[in-house]
Amino acid sequence: xxxxxxxxxxxxxxxxxxxxxxxxxxxxxxxxxxxxxxxxxxxxxxxxxxxxxxxxxxxxxxxxxxxxxxxxxxxxxxxxxxxxxxxxxxxxxxxxxxxxxxxxxxxxxxxxxxxxxxxxxxxxxx
Numbered sequence: 001x002x003x004x005x006x007x008x009x010x011x012x013x014x015x016x017x018x019x020x021x022x023x024x025x026x027x028x029x030x031x032x033x034x035x036x037x038x039x040x041x042x043x044x045x046x047x048x049x050x051x052x053x054x055x056x057x058x059x060x061x062x063x064x065x066x067x068x069x070x071x072x073x074x075x076x077x078x079x080x081x082x083x084x085x086x087x088x089x090x091x092x093x094x095x096x097x098x099x100x101x102x103x104x105x106x107x108x109x110x111x112x113x114x115x116x117x118x119x120x121x122x123x124x125x126x
Contacts, residue, residue, distance in 0.1 A: 002026045002115040004096050009120030012086055016124075020081040022096030022117055033099040033106045034072060034079040035113060038092035038122075045095065045110055049081060052106045059108055063089075088126040093119040 008020040024032065035050035049070040050059045058070050069082040079096060097113030099106070107113060 002032075002098055002100065004098060004115055004117035006094065006096050006117040006120040009094060009122045011123045011125065014086060014088055014124055014126045016086050017082070017084045018086065018122060020083065020094055020096075020120060020122070022079045022081075024077045024079070024098060026077070028100075029077040030074040031100065031102045033103045034070075035097045035099070035107065036070060036079075036081045036094060037097060037110055038090075038094045039119075040092040043092075047108050047110070048094070050106045050108055051079065053102050057106060059106060083122070086122075086124045088124050091122060091124050093121050095119045 003025040005023045012018055031053050033053045036048040037045050038048050039045040047061050049068055051070045051072055055072050067085045072079045096117045098115045100114050
């Protein structure tokens with residue numbers, strides 16, 4: 001069983017920045033691929049960013065490329081999402097997911113993740 005706890009959400013003006021954190025339980029965090037997804041009211045949960053278990057590869061949705069950065073600190077069992085130049089359309093609940101088992105391919109699809117956090121709300125005011 002892996003527990004994921006997101007934090008760092010809040011209310012920010014358009015153009016501002018936030019850094020989300022996702023702390024994971026477990027002794028083998030360094031073997032998890034990690035991803036961030038978001039869900040706006042009335043919409044499906046969508047992919048935002050992902051990072052391979054090694055940290056060597058990162059992936060981004062086109063809508064956030066160049067503005068968001070995903071990173072991980074295995075010593076702290078934590079993955080981060082730095083969000084800059086925020087827009088009103090970034091408003092959503094942000095979830096982190098974990099894919100266990102040293103996956104050969106970092107998943108970009110919600111259904112491929114094994115565990116999820118409870119989410120953190122990000123609201124961008126225009």
